[in-house]
Amino acid sequence: MMVFSLKGGVLLGFLAVGVVQAQLDTQIPIGTFQGNNSDACHDACTALASTLGEKVHHSTSLPSSLFSGYYTLMARSTIPLCIVHPTSSEDVSKAIKIISQHTCIFAIKSGGHAMFPGGSTAPGGIVLDLQLLNGLELSEDRGTLFLGTGNRWGAVYEFLMPWNLTVVGGRVGDVGVGGFLLGGGISFISRRYGWGCDNVRNYEIVLANGTITNISYASNPDLYFALRGGGKNFGIVTRFDLETHPNLPSWWGACKLGYCIDLDTFVAAISRLPIESENDHDAMGYGIFSSIPKxxxxxxxxxTIHTGAINNAPSFTKLVSDLNTKSIHSTIRTQDPYGFTQELDAHNPVGVRVTYNTATFKVDQAFMKEVAKIYMQEVESIRGLEGFLGAYTTQTLARDEIAQFQKNGGNAFGIREEDGPLTILLVSFSWGSSKDDELVVRTAQNIIDRSVIIGKEMGVHHPFIYQNYAAKSQDVFAGYSVENQERLRRIQKEVDPEGVFVRLQPGYFSL
Structure with missing residues (x-):
């Protein structure tokens, strides 16, 4: 098979030129509310407005500006009964007490990057939009960044630039801080420092009973463990205190386009990458397979990105050689780190219909070829749909990265260093019409389901499901180790005995 070679493409967003950018109407009538539009929620919204005043938007209509911060068009179309914009952890405390008292469903929004309806929205319920909790402050020794949950990563990196510092944060600047860190958080510099959740020194959190507390490894090792991958199940984090790291003035890498190459060569090169870069903590790379229907x-x-700024880094030499076709376009360069984040922002347009689905496997060349075949078979039925673009990526999870998971008592995932290197497979689709939602989402699920079946047959499947890439239908916590699942559930019952964050927050992944 011959395929067109794309070096350095970034998900299907790289190709999403001309995809629908539809916005909501200027005013959204209250009559279009969905789902949990009950007396209890009306009473809750009334009580919230009485307590928090103009920080609560609840009337006969809601301006569309309240929804423009959501990444997907599906999220923008899921309408709550009221939205709260707290400006302090005290506001969040008051809000969660009222919500719990009235037993109304709710959702938490940090950056609004959840890929499915209900992830950070609550149809007919209440949304706590944390965008105004956007404080940024460095400690005196500049070793810790105090980071409000409402921030997005682009603003964080800009803030740190004058001190030549960085944190383990998102690769796309528009992604919000909250969900990224609570779900794990893969970064450009994760080979050296682990995931975002492994670099949080302290969490300021509002518990189900409204208590505001600070959680660190020293103060509460159980809850600290649970917040490193346990998602939304334990409370509302209003501030993250992140370890800072020195930032080199420039990195090397990014995007290059070329001519034809065969599939066998591609999967061989991608499968070798984790081995060839095993001892280079600055080398980050992943493979991409995409369809362009038009x-x-x-x-x-x-x-590929080298955060040590080594031009033509030896870790990538064989990869570049194998895939070195005639170049027709290149953004490969040496640039300040924030420039690479800005590039990914441009390749990930907001306001589109998007779905993600994911699974994890051991690195294996024969398996990677089977995945490509499955992808092509499944995509044939949808590639002609209006506005369709599709891709899957193979995100390497290296052994040195996994080793960092053990810092400060370990995170919640239960992945062992000897499990690696692993590949996190991500299927990502975008399309133009709501009438195709069910078909496209089901096709993405089929690709993952079939890949898991073959992966198990070949002995390369790993149970981990990365929360930040998962579809709503996936059981994220079933992929954690049994021991960690039991520990998480015990901690959840201790800090939230009434199950507020499971029972009343149904839209995201529950234990």
Whole structure:
């Protein structure tokens, strides 16, 4: 098979030129509310407005500006009964007490990047939009960044630039801080420092009973453990205190386009990458396989970044050699780190219909080829849909990265260093019409389901499901170790005995 080679493409967003950018109407009538539009929620919204005043938006209509912060069009179309914009952890405390008292469903929004309806929205319920909790402050020794949950990563990196510092944060600047860190958090610098959750020194959190407390490894090792991958199940984090790291003035890598290459060469090169870069903590790379329906072709490629700014880094030499076709476009360069984040922002347009689905596997060349075949078979039925673009990526989880998971008592995932290197497979689709939602989401699920079946047959499947890439239908916590699942449930019952964050927050992944 011959495929067009794309080196350094970044998900399907790289190709999403001309995809629908529809916005909601200027005013959204209250009559379009969905779901939990009950007397209890009306009473809760009334009580919230009485307590928090103009920080609560609840009337006969809601301006569309309240929804423009959501990444997907589906999230923007899921309408709550009221939205609260707290400006302090005290506001959050008051709000959660009222919500709990009235037993109304709710959702928490940090950056609004959840890929499915209800993830950070509550149809007919209440949304706590934390965007105004956007404080940024460095400690005196500059070793800790005090980071409000309402921030997005682009603003964080800009803030740290004058001190030549960085944190383990998102690769896309528009992504919010909260969900990224509570779900794990893969970063450009994760090979050296682990995931975002492994670099949080302290959490300021509002518990189900309204208590505001600070949680660190020293003060409460159980809850600290649970917040490192346990998601929304334990409370509302209003501030993260992140360890800072020195930032080199420039990195090397990004995007290159070229001519034809065969599938066998591609999967061989991608499968070798974790081995060839095993001892280089600054080398980050992943493979991409994508379809461009209008051109009736498939494309393959890699996205490589070297955070040590080594031009043509030895870790990538074989990869570049194997995939070194005639170049037609390149953004490969040496640039300040924030420039790479800005590039990914441009490749991930907001306001589109998007779905994600994911699974994890051991690195294996034969398996990677089977995944490509499954992808092509499944995509045939949807590639002609209005506005359709599709891709899957193979995100390497290296052994040195996994080793960092054990810092400060370990995170909640239960992945062992000897499990690696692993590949986190992400299927990502975008499309233009709501009438195709069910078909596209089901196709993405089929690709993952079939890949898992074959992966188990070949002995390369790993149970971990990365929360930040998961579809709503996936049981994220079933992929954690049994021991960690039991520990998480015990901690959840201790800090939230009434199950507020499970019972009343149904839209995101529950224990």
């Amino acid at each position: 051109a009736n072709i498939y494309v393959v490629g890699t996205h």
